Amino acid sequence: MSEWILIIGGGIAGIQAALDAAEAGAKVLLVEKGPAIGGYMALLDKTFPTLDCSICIEGPKIGEVIRHPNIEVVTLAEVMDLKGEPGNFTVTIYQKPRYVTPDCTKCGNCSDVCPVTVPFEVDGGRGISLRKAIYLSYPQAEPGWYMIDIDACLNDPPGYMPCDRCIRVCERNAIDFSMQPKIIRRKVASVIVATGYDMVDPEAIPRYKYGKIPDVLTSYEFERLLNASGPSGGEVLRPSDGEHVKKLLLVTCVGSRDSRHAEYCSRFCCMYTLKHAIQAKQHGVEDVTALFMDIRTYGKGFEHFYKRALEEGIKIIRGRPSEFRVKDGKILVRIEDTVNGVIKEEEFDMAVLAPAVIPNNDMDRLSRALGIDLDEYGFIKTASPAEPISTTRPGVYVCGSASGPKDIADTVQEAGAAVVKALTHVGKLKITHKKFKETITDVEVPRIGVFVCHCGSNIAGVVDVKKVVEESRKMPGVVYAEDLRFACSAASVEYIAQVIKENNLNRLVVAACSPATHLTVFRTAAEMAGLNPFLVDMANVRNLDSWVHMNEPEAATEKAIDYVRAAVDRSPYLQPLKVIKVPVVKRILVIGGGIAGLSAAAAAAKAGIETVLVEKEDRLGGILNDLYMLAPEDAPAKKVLDKWVEEAKKAGVKIYLGTVVEKIEGFAGSFKVTLSNGETLDIGAIILATGVKPHKPVEFGYGNDPRIVTLLDVEKLRYEVPGDNIVFIGCVGSRNNGRGCSRYCCTSMIHQAIELRKKGKNVAIIYKDIRTYTKEGEKLYKKAGEMGVLFIKVNNLRPMEENVEIVDGSVLAFDELSGERVKIPADAIVLANGLEPNTEADYILEQLKVSKDAEGFLMEAHPKLGPVESLVPGVLIAGSAQSPKNVDETITHALAAASKAVALLSKGYLEKEPMIAVIDQEKCIKCGACMRVCPYGAIKGEVRKYIYVIPALCEGCGACVGECPINAITIPGFGDEEIYRMIDAMLATEGEKKPIVFACYWCSYAAADNAGIFKIQYPPSPRVIRVPCSSRINWRLVKKAFLSGAPAVAITGCRITESGSDCHYQYANKHTVRRYRSMKNIIKKLGIREERLILSLFGAPEVDKYTETMKELDRIAKSVSKDEILETISKLKKVK
Amino acid sequence: MVLEIDFKVREMLVQKAEGEPYTCYQCGTCTVSCLLNPEIPVRKVIRNIQLGVVPRYSEIWKCITCNYCGAMCPRGVDISKILRSIRVMLYEEKQVPEGFNEILWTVYENGNPLGSSKRERFSWASDLEFSDKPEVLLYTCCLSSYDKRLQNVLRSLVNILQAAGVEVGVLGEKESCCGDVVYHTGEDYFLEEIALNNASAIEDMKPDVVITVSPHVYHLFKNVYPKFGAKLSMPVMHHVEYLAELLDSGRLKTGKLNMKVTYHDPCYLGRYNGVFEAPRSLIEAVDGIDFVEMEHNRMDTLCCGGGGGGIWTENKEARGVTRNRLDEVAEVEAEAMVTACPYCIRMFEDENKIMGYTFPVIDVVEILSQSMGGK
Incomplete structure (x- = not known):
């Protein structure tokens, strides 16, 4: 059996699948047809409903994929053929030539001289922005080198080569027109198709005049317009005249739910349209109208987002637009508000269309190459409702929008689910690590080597590299300094290794580009020489210096020297560390034996990890035991249940019935669990599949009148409902009292309505919005209408009890679509009861410290990218316990949880970066401040008695270091002492002119890097110090900066957002904000000018905010006199 | 006032409209697509039937039955069938307007x-x-x-x-x-x-x-x-x-005519019956013809305003419909508006006399005839 899994498509689906599979120990071949991975998500501005910055949360994952030892990425490649059987497929891949080699440094000189300009497809391809024939698809693109669009290029290699401009300016000789297409043949065990989607071209729907009226945009183009890296730098401007948009129209269902284009619902347009509406308001658009058919905010937290849009004053109308016309440069549209029948004609400055999601244009060809079937719409056909991620060919799985539209959260779940299936065919799971023998062991006395990179002319064209080398030689501890034309080239890396060995260097500082992209390269050089890789540091003299101070060579040179000096002075504090390996118990505990627990347990066991399932009832299956047929596929519930029970048993899951978990202690990899039968189990990972409770209606006198039943009752009755006239009432216990949509009920209700209609009954459905968001669901909705089910639309903000009244054998409701109060005869009334959190397992949650969300469902690590992880490492969530789901979705979610658990345990140990908190027990006064701020609960103990760090839980943010009142805790490389040395090094010459900037690694430092990529020029005075998280910063560091004579200090980090923040350490940056406020108080009391300390929070793409901060600092610095600085120092010296 | 739903009446009304009202999900595209000014409240009319109420809207008689609304309907409802069924119901109730x-x-x-x-x-x-x-x-x-x-x-x-x-x-x-x-x-x-x-x-x-x-x-x-x-x-x-069949089989030989023309799809030929390509193939078979499409063509064609009995009654609401189409002809700078319907020719020609555009309105047959030296 092969060890490889082939993943086709490098969007978020493929990325997530690749990481899950590789972490579990499979080898991954990730094939992407474009030049870079990242997919649509890399180009989106913000994600709903949290308004997280999209690339900020996807970027780290992209980086992980690129660096993962088990993942091989092949770009510009297409799968041509798949032969063989699961476990032993042979895949044939065609790879187009890129014409640029990995020697490319992204300097951009080639693009500057390229004479060919074409519309940039990344911004929609309509000429909103342009690119050259040689280009990079987006600034953070990985694999990170340029490519030539050979169709646009003037050359037609090899025969016709009239242009060599790019070749002439490329200092690395990275352009190679002799590249040929390649055919790659490989053995793979299984395949995951993650090829994503396309969108319908709105020109196919002439009434919207897309392509004719320049101010009619697609939602994707609008997303780019909102993006700081987009064509308008984040401003909402009209393409026609560049004017700011005051009045905006957003239109959903452009081709979706439309029998002529896409009959199904595209699932995520309602949400992003609400998001666009809110964002537009935030960008200064005064008047925003959004048109919907039904508001389909069915996901977790989505309902609140809808309410929020209403609160922000967005006009949300149930109605469709007329044909667009142009009048005096405005878009003229007639709209009927269908809930009150008012028809208005209005003028808009811009209209944004939400086009239907359609199959990827390559789907036909690919399905033939893979030998899999497509559904009637051209998406990949999935095998059955019980197997939502299996295709029609064994061993080939699908995730994300390749099988139909899906949002990111649903896609990520499917990716995990597909992996746990794909793993079952893989031979041997193991992670390959590079061999490294540590031969340089004498590291006490620093022997520092400095290399300064020219990066062609990127650095050397601005910075006087020779002078930097000369100055480096004078720095303490430096025994070797040299400049290199390209430090990162394979030859240079070997050369550096040789120099380390020959000169017995024990510290390495490379002054070049960004550590974010290149630290691993120079760590490799150290490893080759036998030097511990954690003894390597970089000075970013390109992105943070030469690229952004192009016209100030002297200042840039001085800054480069400061940065090198800071790195050199810090380097003695670097320690030879080892990646931490924490042993784990290879056993999974699944709590709950419903369909979620069963499918999770079966999948985990099948993937080779011993699995135990505990169910409190005497039988397996949970709610499924009470269901008759599953909507929308009309599959017998029993069949689906039996299948999974059998699978679980076959896979060897150990099942405890009538048993509950009593006590759980320990942490990821090593839990101790006590069961109610007295047994104790050693467990590595826990899957919480504790399910939901169907809402038992207190509404409409349920329970007092036998004629009033619930959907669940109808299932139990096997659809034998007495009477001729049946009325369904939707949203009973959902979309009310702070509770969101229960997701399953619309489809289930319609399915039952059809079954009753088939029996000749008169059926009416009273609803707020019809949310049949699945492909089959929407078809069912149409069918129900055609069969004569009467749909009555009532107010969607009021509770159902206020909308509907039951009076002697009939139901009264106000039908918004006719404006009539209608009376419907009813022999039976069916309440579509929602799903509620199950509180029976609360005691387990408390023991595990797993949190709940506002509705009482289990809180996931991240609503988009961590839907099955809880905030507690080693504890996963499966199924509706996280939020209401239908059966297919539950199974998918559960399989994803199983996938994560398997990945966590399959290696036999957890691996961690050694950058974790270390307590100096002698200094420590056991005050417990660190315990309180740790976002991971990694610091344990008892106040005034003992405090200790659990290395397995620590993620290295440094919030504790920042909080410690007496400097008794540190993170290697980021302790107070080394940061003091860096501050002093940076302020060594003319320090009174140099503001100090503390930057978090994930957002603000990334923004600084991006400012370099965009070559945005700003004043050279500020000096940037990188830290893991802004929560590491405290008064001691700020005070030190002022004491050393800094004119100003800035603390920068990730943004705080509506529902948390972009922070990569579970909102640790809330401590930054808190501390900043108290620091402000301190300097105010001391009589230090307050504006000299600033806080600036921004995302990685918000380059403008970063450069504004730099300009602001420069302005403040210029306003501070030497005397003021001396005064400040003396004031601070008086403080303890 | 409470409207009592009578499932039997509802079923009867829907069946008169050949089942079409059941398919409608009340998005309202039809109403705002109506070419008339003021528009016919099509969605409300259909909602009435869905609730089992005879839609006694006098606006129904202004409908020019162009079925543009039907062509725009995302659920593919044949709205023309619904609107005619209402005329039948209203005729039975003797609620027919003068004329x-x-x-x-x-x-x-x-x-x-x-x-x-x-x-x-x-x-x-x-x-x-x-x-x-x-x-x-x-x-x-x-x-x-x-x-x-x-x-x-x-x-x-x-x-x-x-x-x-x-x-x-x-x-x-x-x-x-x-x-x-x-x-x-x-x-x-x-x-x-x-x-x-x-x-x-x-x-x-x-x-x-x-x-x-x-x-x-x-x-x-x-x-x-x-x-x-x-x-x-x-x-x-x-x-x-x-x-067009004669042309294909070689029995019909067209001549030469140097003229820039456009073609108007009559509702009942195009939208109702899907005949779009035959007239175009005939026009383009004429040597020297410079054929241009108007913005609205084929399924999205506009209307002369003469359908639904409109040509025989004084239908002021339809006048804008006629004029809009003539403006589109002028926009593409055609030297003749070619069509294939006597109502269209009559309606457009009459209105054109008032609007003062110089292009003639002619039938496809006349283009062929002129190319062969006839009238």
Whole structure:
């Protein structure tokens, strides 16, 4: 059996699948047809409903994929053929030539001289922005080198080569027109198709005049317009005249739910349209109208987002637009508000269309190459409702929008689910690590080597590299300094290794580009020489210096020297560390034996990890035991249940019935669990599949009148409902009292309505919005209408009890679509009861410290990218316990949880970066401040008695270091002492002119890097110090900066957002904000000018905010006199 | 006021509209798509039926039955069927606006809605010769037969057919009104009588094929007569379809005409019956023609405002519809507006006299005829 899994498509689906599979120990071949991975998500501005910055949360994952030892990425490649059987497929891949080699440094000189300009497809391809024939698809693109669009290029290699401009300016000789297409043949065990989607071209729907009226945009183009890296730098401007948009129209269902284009619902347009509406308001658009058919905010937290849009004053109308016309440069549209029948004609400055999601244009060809079937719409056909991620060919799985539209959260779940299936065919799971023998062991006395990179002319064209080398030689501890034309080239890396060995260097500082992209390269050089890789540091003299101070060579040179000096002075504090390996118990505990627990347990066991399932009832299956047929596929519930029970048993899951978990202690990899039968189990990972409770209606006198039943009752009755006239009432216990949509009920209700209609009954459905968001669901909705089910639309903000009244054998409701109060005869009334959190397992949650969300469902690590992880490492969530789901979705979610658990345990140990908190027990006064701020609960103990760090839980943010009142805790490389040395090094010459900037690694430092990529020029005075998280910063560091004579200090980090923040350490940056406020108080009391300390929070793409901060600092610095600085120092010296 | 839902009434009303109202999900696209000003509240009308209420909206009678709303409907509801079913219901309730009843009487007495003499129906053909056992039976349409301007279309058509060696016949005195206006009044009993009479007259002649110059006749023969037990046994074609076949088989030879033209799809030929390419192929077969499309074409075509009985009644709301289409012709700077429907020609020509555009409105047949040196 092969060890490889082939993943086709490098969007978020493929990325997530690749990481899950590789972490579990499979080898991954990730094939992407474009030049870079990242997919649509890399180009989106913000994600709903949290308004997280999209690339900020996807970027780290992209980086992980690129660096993962088990993942091989092949770009510009297409799968041509798949032969063989699961476990032993042979895949044939065609790879187009890129014409640029990995020697490319992204300097951009080639693009500057390229004479060919074409519309940039990344911004929609309509000429909103342009690119050259040689280009990079987006600034953070990985694999990170340029490519030539050979169709646009003037050359037609090899025969016709009239242009060599790019070749002439490329200092690395990275352009190679002799590249040929390649055919790659490989053995793979299984395949995951993650090829994503396309969108319908709105020109196919002439009434919207897309392509004719320049101010009619697609939602994707609008997303780019909102993006700081987009064509308008984040401003909402009209393409026609560049004017700011005051009045905006957003239109959903452009081709979706439309029998002529896409009959199904595209699932995520309602949400992003609400998001666009809110964002537009935030960008200064005064008047925003959004048109919907039904508001389909069915996901977790989505309902609140809808309410929020209403609160922000967005006009949300149930109605469709007329044909667009142009009048005096405005878009003229007639709209009927269908809930009150008012028809208005209005003028808009811009209209944004939400086009239907359609199959990827390559789907036909690919399905033939893979030998899999497509559904009637051209998406990949999935095998059955019980197997939502299996295709029609064994061993080939699908995730994300390749099988139909899906949002990111649903896609990520499917990716995990597909992996746990794909793993079952893989031979041997193991992670390959590079061999490294540590031969340089004498590291006490620093022997520092400095290399300064020219990066062609990127650095050397601005910075006087020779002078930097000369100055480096004078720095303490430096025994070797040299400049290199390209430090990162394979030859240079070997050369550096040789120099380390020959000169017995024990510290390495490379002054070049960004550590974010290149630290691993120079760590490799150290490893080759036998030097511990954690003894390597970089000075970013390109992105943070030469690229952004192009016209100030002297200042840039001085800054480069400061940065090198800071790195050199810090380097003695670097320690030879080892990646931490924490042993784990290879056993999974699944709590709950419903369909979620069963499918999770079966999948985990099948993937080779011993699995135990505990169910409190005497039988397996949970709610499924009470269901008759599953909507929308009309599959017998029993069949689906039996299948999974059998699978679980076959896979060897150990099942405890009538048993509950009593006590759980320990942490990821090593839990101790006590069961109610007295047994104790050693467990590595826990899957919480504790399910939901169907809402038992207190509404409409349920329970007092036998004629009033619930959907669940109808299932139990096997659809034998007495009477001729049946009325369904939707949203009973959902979309009310702070509770969101229960997701399953619309489809289930319609399915039952059809079954009753088939029996000749008169059926009416009273609803707020019809949310049949699945492909089959929407078809069912149409069918129900055609069969004569009467749909009555009532107010969607009021509770159902206020909308509907039951009076002697009939139901009264106000039908918004006719404006009539209608009376419907009813022999039976069916309440579509929602799903509620199950509180029976609360005691387990408390023991595990797993949190709940506002509705009482289990809180996931991240609503988009961590839907099955809880905030507690080693504890996963499966199924509706996280939020209401239908059966297919539950199974998918559960399989994803199983996938994560398997990945966590399959290696036999957890691996961690050694950058974790270390307590100096002698200094420590056991005050417990660190315990309180740790976002991971990694610091344990008892106040005034003992405090200790659990290395397995620590993620290295440094919030504790920042909080410690007496400097008794540190993170290697980021302790107070080394940061003091860096501050002093940076302020060594003319320090009174140099503001100090503390930057978090994930957002603000990334923004600084991006400012370099965009070559945005700003004043050279500020000096940037990188830290893991802004929560590491405290008064001691700020005070030190002022004491050393800094004119100003800035603390920068990730943004705080509506529902948390972009922070990569579970909102640790809330401590930054808190501390900043108290620091402000301190300097105010001391009589230090307050504006000299600033806080600036921004995302990685918000380059403008970063450069504004730099300009602001420069302005403040210029306003501070030497005397003021001396005064400040003396004031601070008086403080303890 | 409470509206009591009666499932039986609802089912009956929906079935009268051939089930279409059930498919509607009330998005409202139809209402805002209506070409009339003020628009017909189509969505509300359908909602009435869905709730089992007869939609007594007088606006229904202003409808020009262009079915543009139907073409825009995302659920593919054939709205024309719903709107006509309402006219039938309202006719049964005797809620017919002024004018319609008079026209019915005129049709009853004269065999045409113009009130012209039956004997003069074929005056335009007095110098032409027809076959008794024709390959092709030409069914003329009342408006074309009596309107001096439109008679040229008939004459040109006969000339072209005969030049191509086709044996052409006409019903002569046996030809009577096709019943289009009766159809739109909702008087289905009268329509049935007309349909049966016309069908039997046509069957008696045993032509290989019936061709019509009017898309309205074409639609009735093809899609409506069969519902009244009057399905014709031979194929029914619009003249552009028949001529396009002649062109393909090489029997029809077109000439040369240097002119920039555009084509207006008549609702009943295009949107209702899907005949889009035949007229275009004929126009483009003429040497020297510079053919341009208007913004709205094929399924999205606009309307002359003459359908649904509109041409026979004073329908002020439809006037904007006619004018919008003429503006589109002017926008593409065509030297002639070509179409294939007598109603269209009549409506556009009349309005054009007021608007003052210089381009003529002509039938596809006339383009062919002119290219061959005729009128």
